Amino acid sequence: MMYAHLLCALHKSDEAQTQAQLASDLDPLNPLIQTMFSLALLMTGDDCETATAPVEKVLAIEPENFIANIILSMVAFRCGDYDKVIEAEKHILPVYSRGQFEEDAFIEIERIFDKQGFSAAYEEILHQWEVLDDKGFVAPIDMAVFYIRGNQQDKAMDCLEKGYEVRDPNMAYLATKSYTLDSLYDNPRFIAILEKLNLPLPDN
DSSP, X not given: OHHHHHHHHXXXXXXXXXXXXXXXXXXXXXXXXXXXXXXXXXXXXXXXXXXXXXXXXXXXXXXXXXXXXXXXXXXXXXXXXXXHXXXXXXXXXXXXXXXXXXXXXXXXXXXXXXXXOHHHHHHHHHHHHHHHHHTTOSOHHHHHHHHHHTTOHHHXXXXXXXXXXTTOTTGGGGGSSTTOOGGGTTOHHHHXXXXXXXXXXXXX
């Protein structure tokens, strides 16, 4: 499965899908493999229903699974399923905060989501992520993703440049569709990072 993800970063989608399917078939009960399978399906261009199915099966058994909720939030955001993004964030933030974020705080976020929609709710979620980032809890590339969801591209780029400087291990995913960074594809700063990483430019 890790090889499949590498092939996705290198834009070898057909090979990636073959390797991802093989890994899934060999280890169908492994929650990590099935969670990563969802992300591989997303990166290789499968439809939203197909890409979401493996990780949702994991969460049906382990609703608190941290990595599965992270992957679900990524796939759901790409697919425009914002209810699932909000639900996943409810499980992600408490873990990232080392117990300093109370689930009750999500009552207000869910109220805003119901009344005003995703963008308004995510402003509050983004504020929570910024508090955690100030404490050093959040990886740069993850923070970039949260800024993209909050429609703050310049701050997202600042985080990606920091990610390059500190050697964030997930930087290779910049060349894939997993992080939903489409709005940065024409940004010279973004292109410069990909070139320094020797990664192919993402398809528009």
